[in-house]
Amino acid sequence: MMKQKFKKEEILQILSGIMVFISFFQAWIYDGGLNYYKGTELKTMLYDPPFLLNLIYLLLILGVANVYCGWNRKYNSALSSTTAIVVFFLLWSIVSFNSKSEDLVAANGFYMAAVGMITAVASILVARKERAKVGSETKGVNK
Template sequence: MRQKFKKEEILQILSGIMVFISFFQAWIYDGGLNYFYGPELKRMLYDPPFLINLVYWLLILGAANVFFGWSRKYNGLLAGATAVVVFLFLKTIVDFNSQSEKLSAANGFYMAGVGMIAAVASILVARKERLASNTGTKDVNK
């Protein structure tokens, strides 16, 4: 019989799903009828910042988070890398959006943000459970 998913594994799966799907969602809305999706962001800019290339890492990190969470092998380093990459990409989008009043963030931006929050939460939950198990073993050893 398979064991239940741990909290950090569920959060890692949630993070992976949100980050993966955000790649295919609109990231920027220009106020008219135009939405710009992840891969289009690089083409729409005359001189794109280097960090715009992080959009392709969203697919890889999202799939990896789902894989490790689903296989019940929580990977804290992967969750941390996901949080950092998504944060840098979101900061790039915010810096770009601040150049024009007509631009606003769209679904992909917010989905990636939720994925980043889930990745950070999984790290905190895993750390909390590890500390709780360490104090439990210290009490037994006394």
């Protein structure tokens, strides 16, 4: 039995998972000096960290889950949607507290998570397009 090729949405889901997972271990904020703060260190550097910063720990789970589903050719649009929403709120919370200080700059992890979010949204759009195409083909066959 030959394995089928990966569908576009599965490839995008795998890429999204990889980017989101790796972003957790990267620096998210650079303070202009020699300090880079990883996702886990963000709460310690802030006096009053936003509650949404706790979403950073979901990146590990969402990253692994996306890679797992994509690799096993079981595309999951709900998982991609959840990933996009969680990453959006996390990035939004970082931008909101980051705007209070002119010295802080976004770093690798922030951008990798953003790419993971964009890839998750792209996978949803590609899956919908494919579903619409399959739906129109079956309507043509049923006539």
